[in-house]
Amino acid sequence: MTEHSEGVSRQRGIDILMITYDRPEYVRLSLPHLLETATTDTRIWLWHNGTDQPTLEAVEEFRHHPRVHRFHHSPTNAGLREPTNWLWAESDGAYVSKVDDDCLPDKDWLETLRRAHEDVPEFGVIGTWRFPAEDVDDALVTKKLADYAGGHRLMRNHWVQGSGYLLKRAAVTQTGPIGPTESFTAWCLRSARLGWVNGWYHPFLPEDHMDDPRSPHTIYHTDADFMARRPLSAKNTGVTTVAQWTEQMRHSAKVVQAASLDLREYGGWRARRRGAVRRIRRALTGRAPW
Incomplete structure (x- = not known):
């Protein structure tokens, strides 16, 4: 080329x-x-x-x-x-x-x-x-x-x-x-x-998303599987079972669908009061901190 x-x-x-x-x-x-x-x-x-x-x-x-x-x-x-x-x-x-x-x-x-x-x-x-x-x-x-x-x-x-x-x-x-x-x-x-x-x-x-236990490709079939390879966000939130992790996935979906389109909600006193960005990150990422 x-x-x-x-x-x-x-x-x-x-x-x-x-x-x-x-x-x-x-x-x-x-x-x-x-x-x-x-x-x-x-x-x-x-x-x-x-x-x-x-x-x-x-x-x-x-x-x-x-x-x-x-x-x-x-x-x-x-x-x-x-x-x-x-x-x-x-x-x-x-x-x-x-x-x-x-x-x-x-x-x-x-x-x-x-x-x-x-x-x-x-x-x-x-x-x-x-x-x-x-x-x-x-x-x-x-x-x-x-x-x-x-x-x-x-x-x-x-x-x-x-x-x-x-x-x-x-x-x-x-x-x-x-x-x-x-x-x-x-x-x-x-x-x-x-x-x-x-x-x-x-x-x-x-x-x-294969880390969702409902995925056909997930590695999380039992609670023992989950505890052996638990994501960091699960550790941070105290999640210890496949059922709890699945519920966290459902909650994440609810968070994004219900999230406000008012940008004021994510800055200033509103964000400090609600801890909006922190909760969003915890709900969504399933990953190590940036």
Whole structure:
């Protein structure tokens, strides 16, 4: 490919980060799935945290795939913020994304979300939907639906989960990197305050979240399985059983569907009174702090 044709392709190009850590069973599903669903102008950036050998071996199997653009190994667990900022700073695609190593987005997610971005300039970060159909409250969703040019519809929300989203480069440029003490949720809120429209594409594009015990691919079949590989957020909230973890997933779905679109609720005295951002992060991430 010539330098000119490479530049032209990157005008619509997508750069996607996958961070892998201590979940070889998931990586052997999520990484090939991501590579298979990537568009021809998508580049995959891999960041491996930690020294778990089986997980590293699972990544190495695909490290030289033609869609893989960069690979970085951090022997310590660098979390999520540093790898995300690495992608945002080093990549040059018109769109950036992250797919967690325990997630399988819909096969057509990239083309659908990119078309929406191209048709609606004000879209900032729009995402796939990681909750099962049983968690959808139609009454709550309907209140937040909005229609846009090109026949696109969002369930508006000022943030989405940190996996299976597509984010405009222009929003990253204007909003800046994720701050040292900032979560992705807080970053999305900051972008919304600058005027970017965020939310979940509707009808929802599913993302199979394998850490949800209801996923057919979950590793959590018994309470013993769960305690042996318990997510950090479960430890932080005292969750010790599969049933409790499932209930937390249901609660997370309720939180995002009921969340206010009034940005004043997430700043100043309202946020201090309600602890809004803290509760949102605890409900949604299932991940280590940024």
